[in-house]
Amino acid sequence: MGGGGLRLNMNALDYLILALYFVTVLGVGFAARRAIRTSVDFFLSGRSLPAWVTGLAFVSANLGALEIIGMAANGAQYGIMTVHYYWIGAVPAMVFLGIVMMPFYYGSKVRSVPEYLRLRFNRPTHLLNAISFAVAQVLIAGVNLYALALIMQALLGWPLWFAIIVGAVIVLAYITVGGLSGAIYNEVLQFFVIIAGLVPITVIGLVKVGGVSGLMDAVRDSRLGEAGLHAWEGTGSTGNPLGAHWLGIVFGLGFVLSFGYWTTNFAEVQRALSARNMSAARRTPIIAAYPKLLIPAVTVIPGLIALVTVKGLGADEGDLVYNNAIPLLMRDLLPNGVLGIAVTGLVASFMAGMAANVSGFNTVFTYDIWQAYFRRDLPDEHYVKVGRIATVGAVVIGIGTAFIAAGFSNIMNYIQALFSVFNAPLFGTFIIGMFWRRMTPLAGFWSLLSGTVVATATYLLYKGGVISFNSDLEESFWGAGLAFATVAVVAAIVTPLTRPKTDDQLTGLVYGLSDTTLADDSLAGDTAWYRSPVLLGVVAVILAALFYIPVF
Numbered sequence: 440m441g442g443g444g445l446r447l448n449m450n451a452l453d454y455l456i457l458a459l460y461f462v463t464v465l466g467v468g469f470a471a472r473r474a475i476r477t478s479v480d481f482f483l484s485g486r487s488l489p490a491w492v493t494g495l496a497f498v499s500a501n502l503g504a505l506e507i508i509g510m511a512a513n514g515a516q517y518g519i520m521t522v523h524y525y526w527i528g529a530v531p532a533m534v535f536l537g538i539v540m541m542p543f544y545y546g547s548k549v550r551s552v553p554e555y556l557r558l559r560f561n562r563p564t565h566l567l568n569a570i571s572f573a574v575a576q577v578l579i580a581g582v583n584l585y586a587l588a589l590i591m592q593a594l595l596g597w598p599l600w601f602a603i604i605v606g607a608v609i610v611l612a613y614i615t616v617g618g619l620s621g622a623i624y625n626e627v628l629q630f631f632v633i634i635a636g637l638v639p640i641t642v643i644g645l646v647k648v649g650g651v652s653g654l655m656d657a658v659r660d661s662r663l664g665e666a667g668l669h670a671w672e673g674t675g676s677t678g679n680p681l682g683a684h685w686l687g688i689v690f691g692l693g694f695v696l697s698f699g700y701w702t703t704n705f706a707e708v709q710r711a712l713s714a715r716n717m718s719a720a721r722r723t724p725i726i727a728a729y730p731k732l733l734i735p736a737v738t739v740i741p742g743l744i745a746l747v748t749v750k751g752l753g754a755d756e757g758d759l760v761y762n763n764a765i766p767l768l769m770r771d772l773l774p775n776g777v778l779g780i781a782v783t784g785l786v787a788s789f790m791a792g793m794a795a796n797v798s799g800f801n802t803v804f805t806y807d808i809w810q811a812y813f814r815r816d817l818p819d820e821h822y823v824k825v826g827r828i829a830t831v832g833a834v835v836i837g838i839g840t841a842f843i844a845a846g847f848s849n850i851m852n853y854i855q856a857l858f859s860v861f862n863a864p865l866f867g868t869f870i871i872g873m874f875w876r877r878m879t880p881l882a883g884f885w886s887l888l889s890g891t892v893v894a895t896a897t898y899l900l901y902k903g904g905v906i907s908f909n910s911d912l913e914e915s916f917w918g919a920g921l922a923f924a925t926v927a928v929v930a931a932i933v934t935p936l937t938r939p940k941t942d943d944q945l946t947g948l949v950y951g952l953s954d955t956t957l958a959d960d961s962l963a964g965d966t967a968w969y970r971s972p973v974l975l976g977v978v979a980v981i982l983a984a985l986f987y988i989p990v991f
Contacts, residue, residue: 445593445758445766453779460632460783461609464625464790468613471620478822481618482802483550483713488620490719492627494726497710499626501727502633503792504586504785505579507738509851512761514735514742515752517680518658518667519990521739526983527693530728532701534976537725540702541711543873545720547947550712552705552865553807559872559948560883562811567887568865569807572705573800575861577833580796581840582850586762587789588841593758593766594782603841606786610793611834614801615827619713622794626710629787630730636784637737640765643772644744654740657747667743670990682909683916691916695923699866700858706799721972728979732986741768762850793837801829852911856898856918863919864890867926875930876949880940882933886926894922 447453475481513521549555553572557565584603591602613621648654658667666673666680673679674688681688701707701724711723745752745764748771752759758767769781805826814821844850868887872878897918900906908914946952968974 445763445770446596447594447766447770447778447782448775449595449778449782450775452776453782456776456779457783457786460787463628464609464613467624467628468617468621471613471617471624474620475618475823478805478819478826479550480620481823481826482798482805483709484618484620484623486713487715488623488713488719490714490722490726492623493710493714493719493723495630495730496623496626497707497723498727498730499630499633499791500707500710500795501731501792502630502734502788503583503795504590504789505582505792505850505854506734507633507637507785507788508586508590508762508765509854510735510738511742511745511764513851514739515746515764516742516761518663518743518746519670519739520679520681520683521742522670522735522986522990523681523688523692525731525735526986527688528697529701529731530979530983531693532697533724533728533731534979535698536702536708536711537721537723537972538976540873541721541724542717542953543948544708544712545714545717546953550806551803552703552708553803555948556869556872556883556887557807557811559945560868561880564868564880564884564887565807566812567884569803569811571861571865571891572803573808575857576706576796576800576803577836578840578843578857579854580793580800580833580837581842582844582854583789583793583796584837585841585844586850587786587793589762590766590785590789593763594769603838606789606793607834607838610790610797611831614794614797615830618823618826619709619798619802622798623710623713625794626791629791632780632787633784633791634737636781636787637741637765639773639777640741640768640781641737641744644741644748644768647772648744648747654743654747658743661747662753663746667746668990670987672991677909677913682913687913687916687920691920695863695866695919696855696858696916698870699862699919699923703862703865703869704799705803706795709799709802710795718970718972722970722975725972725975725979728976732979732982741765744768797830797833797837800833801826804829804833852915855912855915859915859918859922860891860894860898863894863922864926867923868930871927871930872949874950876942876945876952877934877939878930879934879937881937882930885933886929889929890922890926893925894918897921 479485510521510524544555547555547558553565553569556568584606587606588599588602591597592599613625645654648657655668659665663680674685677684711720714720714723742764745768749767754760769778773781805822809825810822844853864887867890868883872883901908901914908917942952
């Protein structure tokens with residue numbers, strides 16, 4: 440390979456594939472527009488979608504570029520240990536969301552996660568969560584945009600600002616026009632496009648290094664050594680590539696960070712809320728868990744291939760940073776035509792991630808901030824209009840926050856830090872409030888606030904050099920764990936001193952007080968044994984455990 444850094448030799452065919460994709464995405468947005476009559480249509484697809492659609496959208500919304508670029512970067516940097524983010528750090532929490540938590544979300548007919556907190560606790564808790572969620576969404580949308588622009592700049596030679604604006608405008612167009620349905624149907628399309636783009640990289644890469652056994656030998660000879668091929672070996676201490684103890688992996692990642700992300704992240708939960716009935720809503724995250732089990736094959740394995748085939752990968756700056764593992768493989772391995780599909784897959788992944796953030800933001804802003812605190816009882820059209828304006832606002836702010844993300848060398852570490860600050864305290868407040876009905880409204884507010892403050896302080900003290908951890912990721916595991924512990928302690932102290940809500944006020948919102956008026960809304964066929972959320976969920980968790988055996 441001569442110089443020229445990362446630039447790909449895209450030809451007319453490749454550009455045609457990319458252009459066709461853009462046209463299709465906009466077409467889906469305009470087609471979805473015809474179904475929008477009310478605000479529930481715009482923000483929740485009229486709660487009418489089948490489980491396989493919401494399930495694929497659920498996994499696709501998470502399969503943003505961060506996931507693909509970030510997990511391949513982690514594969515190159517930490518080796519096989521990256522699979523923890525999937526098999527212990529995602530699947531159990533997705534199954535828990537489907538079996539245990541969706542009945543509360545879907546059954547209470549809430550339109551968002553903050554709205555659940557308003558019903559369970561009080562308005563201050565609701566407002567605190569609505570604001571922190573809105574801030575987190577525009578920060579994460581910015582990360583997606585920045586990553587997209589970086590790829591476009593490196594691969595196609597587009598200037599950074601131009602790439603940021605093109606990506607933003609297309610996402611803006613199909614959500615403003617088609618609402619959540621526009622986002623969800625595009626996410627289903629994007630799921631297949633992303634996989635079609637990643638499979639050739641994995642297959643051609645494995646052929647190049649001599650198959651799986653050739654890859655394993657090459658990893659043993661790399662700077663990761665034998666440790667790069669094991670998930671759990673060496674986690675009795677922090678002397679492993681991830682620098683994490685098994686306790687940190689199980690409690691910090693497997694419990695607090697992953698349950699915090701999957702069960703309370705409205706950008707994901709919103710996809711399940713748009714399902715057509717309770718059974719479909721519960722199956723949504725569980726159906727998504729099955730593709731999630733297999734995604735390491737097209738993210739972690741390419742990361743390992745990049746580690747052993749790209750000379751000098753892992754530089755602090757320039758073209759050879761870990762984040763460029765996938766783009767470098769595209770440059771080195773793919774012929775034209777296939778290259779166009781891979782670039783389109785990457786672009787699709789950024790858009791899926793950003794669309795999830797933007798559609799989550801516009802719903803929470805409209806329902807939980809605007810309608811709840813500014814303009815109450817206005818006609819429905821008003822809220823659809825506000826939703827569209829909020830979409831534009833989110834994208835404009837996202838363009839701004841894209842430049843904040845530019846200051847981080849590994850964007851995955853930045854995103855994990857955001858999760859430990861925003862999601863971990865929310866999850867703690869949520870799960871304790873859901874299972875301990877005595878927990879009072881004031882305890883909810885102070886727990887959420889103090890947990891957020893502790894997680895933020897842990898991050899700032901680490902960045903300021905006051906406290907030290909082995910890696911940025913270890914800091915986010917600890918920050919999340921401390922936030923969760925703080926929430927539990929504050930809830931235990933404040934609850935006995937303040938007044939709880941009555942059982943009548945908590946019906947359908949907490950464990951053990953179910954709403955008996957909930958009609959059985961299952962459609963014919965939903966009762967078939969193979970559609971049982973519990974059965975599907977248990978099988979997914981068993982598979983996740985079995986997948987660990989070869990790489991233990």
